[in-house]
Amino acid sequence: MGEGAYHPLRHSEISLMTSPDYFPTLRRLANTINESLDVMEAVFTRSQTPFPSLDFAFNPTHRSEILQRDPEVAGAALNIVAAAAQLSAAVSTPGISLWNASNSFLISACLRVAAELNVAELLRDPGPSGLNAKDIAAPSNADARLLARILRLLATHQIFREVSPNIFANNRISSFLDKGKPTKALFDNRVTRLTGSEGFGGFVELFSDDSYKSAGYLTETILEPRDGVRDLPYTRAFNTHELFYYWLERPENAYKRERFGIGMRQSLTMEAPDAVFQGFPWKSLPEGAILVDVGGGNGHVSMQIAQGNPQLHVVVQDLEHAVDGARQHWEEGFLSSIQEGKVKFQVHDFFTPQPIKDASVFLLRWIVHNWPDNRVVEFLQHLRDAAQPTTRLIVIENVLSLACPPSSSSDADAERTIPGAERAKAPEPLLPNWGVGTAGAYYWDLVVHCWHGGVERTLSEFIDVLAKGGWKLVHVYHSSKTVFSHLEAIPV
Numbered sequence: 358m359g360e361g362a363y364h365p366l367r368h369s370e371i372s373l374m375t376s377p378d379y380f381p382t383l384r385r386l387a388n389t390i391n392e393s394l395d396v397m398e399a400v401f402t403r404s405q406t407p408f409p410s411l412d413f414a415f416n417p418t419h420r421s422e423i424l425q426r427d428p429e430v431a432g433a434a435l436n437i438v439a440a441a442a443q444l445s446a447a448v449s450t451p452g453i454s455l456w457n458a459s460n461s462f463l464i465s466a467c468l469r470v471a472a473e474l475n476v477a478e479l480l481r482d483p484g485p486s487g488l489n490a491k492d493i494a495a496p497s498n499a500d501a502r503l504l505a506r507i508l509r510l511l512a513t514h515q516i517f518r519e520v521s522p523n524i525f526a527n528n529r530i531s532s533f534l535d536k537g538k539p540t541k542a543l544f545d546n547r548v549t550r551l552t553g554s555e556g557f558g559g560f561v562e563l564f565s566d567d568s569y570k571s572a573g574y575l576t577e578t579i580l581e582p583r584d585g586v587r588d589l590p591y592t593r594a595f596n597t598h599e600l601f602y603y604w605l606e607r608p609e610n611a612y613k614r615e616r617f618g619i620g621m622r623q624s625l626t627m628e629a630p631d632a633v634f635q636g637f638p639w640k641s642l643p644e645g646a647i648l649v650d651v652g653g654g655n656g657h658v659s660m661q662i663a664q665g666n667p668q669l670h671v672v673v674q675d676l677e678h679a680v681d682g683a684r685q686h687w688e689e690g691f692l693s694s695i696q697e698g699k700v701k702f703q704v705h706d707f708f709t710p711q712p713i714k715d716a717s718v719f720l721l722r723w724i725v726h727n728w729p730d731n732r733v734v735e736f737l738q739h740l741r742d743a744a745q746p747t748t749r750l751i752v753i754e755n756v757l758s759l760a761c762p763p764s765s766s767s768d769a770d771a772e773r774t775i776p777g778a779e780r781a782k783a784p785e786p787l788l789p790n791w792g793v794g795t796a797g798a799y800y801w802d803l804v805v806h807c808w809h810g811g812v813e814r815t816l817s818e819f820i821d822v823l824a825k826g827g828w829k830l831v832h833v834y835h836s837s838k839t840v841f842s843h844l845e846a847i848p849v
C-alpha cells in the first residue's frame with residue numbers, strides 16, 4: 358500500500374487522536390433517559406396510576422394506556438426511545454450494529470409468521486403462564502421446533518415472552534396483534550380471519566408481507582432499469598407493470614385488498630383516539646357542509662370526523678372495490694348516517710375531473726405520499742378546478758424532518774412564516790429528528806416508494822407541490838397525539 362493510501366486502522370488512529378472525550382456525550386444521553394423517566398414517573402404518580410408493564414397484555418381501556426397519550430408522557434417517551442437507541446449505537450461495536458441491522462428483516466419475517474399462525478390469539482387464554490410451542494404450532498400443522506425459534510427471536514426483541522423453555526406468553530406488544538376473534542373462527546376460515554378484526558394484525562401482515570417482499574428489490578431497481586424503465590420494487594417483486602392500487606383491484610388479490618383496507622383502519626390505533634380532532638377545526642364547518650374524502654378507502658377517517666360533527670355531509674370516493682368496503686364499513690359503524698342520507702359512496706378515479714363542485718373540504722389522508730410530484734399535481738389540479746373560493750383542502754400526512762439541523766434550510770424559513778408549522782426540536786445530543794424515535798416516518802417514506810414511487814415530503818416540498826397544483830398552504834396543525842399533521846390549503 359502506498360504512502361497516501363487509505364488504511365482503516367491508520368484512519369481510526371487519527372480520529373482517536375482528534376476526538377474529544379466522548380464520555381460526556383454518553384453521560385448526557387443517559388441523563389436524558391433519567392430526566393425523561395422522572396417526568397413520566399411524576400405524571401403517573403400524580404394520577405396514582407401504575408406504569409403499564411411490558412410483561413402483561415395490552416389493555417386499551419386501562420388508565421395507564423390512556424395516560425401514555427398525555428403530551429408530557431409522550432414527549433418524555435420520545436426522548437427515552439431516541440436516547441436509548443443512540444446510546445446503544447454508540448456503545449456497540451460497528452460490526453455488531455451492522456450484523457443486527459442487516460438481519461433485521463428476520464424480525465419482519467418472524468412477525469408475519471406469528472400473525473398468520475394466530476399466535477397472539479392462541480396465547481390469549483393461557484395468560485401469563487403461556488403455552489408450549491407444540492400447542493401453538495398444532496392448529497397450523499407447523500414445525501413446533503422452528504416456531505419456537507421464530508418466537509424466541511421475537512421474544513429477544515421484546516415481542517412475546519419466553520416464560521420457560523419453549524413456553525411462550527403474550528406481553529404488552531405481542532397482545533396488540535390479537536385480532537379479537539375466537540381462535541376457532543380464525544383457523545376455520547383463514548381467508549376471512551382478518552374480517553372485522555381488531556388490534557394491529559392486518560397492518561402488521563400488510564407490511565411484513567407485501568412491503569417486505571417489495572423492499573428486497575430496492576437495490577436492483579435503483580441500479581438496473583428493467584426493459585429500459587426504472588421500475589419499482591413492488592413491480593419487480595410481484596412481476597407486474599400495473600400501478601399498485603389497480604393491481605390490488607384484481608380478483609385474485611381480493612384477500613390482499615381486504616387486508617389493505619383493514620390495515621389502513623387499524624393504523625388509527627397508532628394515534629390517540631381523538632387525534633383527528635387535534636388539527637383542522639372541523640367544528641367550524643357550517644350545517645350541511647360537504648366533506649369529500651378523496652381516496653377515502655373504508656372511509657374510516659371521515660366516519661370519525663362525521664361522528665363528532667353531525668352537521669357534516671360526507672362523500673367517500675375511491676376505486677370500485679374500495680368503495681364497496683367503505684359502504685360495508687359505514688353500515689357496520691354508522692348506519693344512521695346512511696339512513697339519514699348524510700353519506701354517499703362514489704366510485705371516482707381522482708385522476709379524472711372531480712364531480713363534486715360544492716365541497717367545503719376535500720380531504721386527502723395518506724394520498725399525497727403515494728405519488729410522485731407530477732401525479733400529485735394532476736389530482737390537485739382536478740380538485741382545484743372543482744373548488745369554490747371557500748373550499749379548503751386538508752392533507753393529512755407526515756411532514757418529514759431531515760436528520761440534520763434545519764437552521765439554514767427552506768424548511769426552516771417556511772416553519773417561521775406558515776402559522777402552526779414550527780416544530781419542537783430534539784434536545785442535544787439527540788439527532789435533531791429524534792432518530793429512531795421517529796423512524797416510522799422514514800419507514801413510510803420508503804414503503805410508499807417501494808409500492809408507488811411515492812415520497813414523504815418535507816414542509817417546503819409540500820408548499821411546492823401544492824402550489825403547482827393550484828393550492829396555497831395556509832396553516833399546519835401538528836399534535837403530540839399523532840405523528841400525522843394536518844395541512845390546510847386554499848385555492849389560488
Ligand SMILES: C[S@@+](CC[C@H](N)C(=O)[O-])C[C@H]1O[C@@H](n2cnc3c(N)ncnc32)[C@H](O)[C@@H]1O
Pocket residue numbers: 602621622651652653654655656658674675676679705706707708721722723724727
Ligand atoms: C393509503 S390508502 C388511504 C386510504 C384512506 N384515505 C386512509 O386514510 O386510510 C390510499 C387510497 O387511495 C385509493 N386510490 C388509489 N388510487 C386511486 C385513484 N386513482 N382514484 C381514487 N382512489 C384511489 C386506494 O384505493 C386507497 O384506498
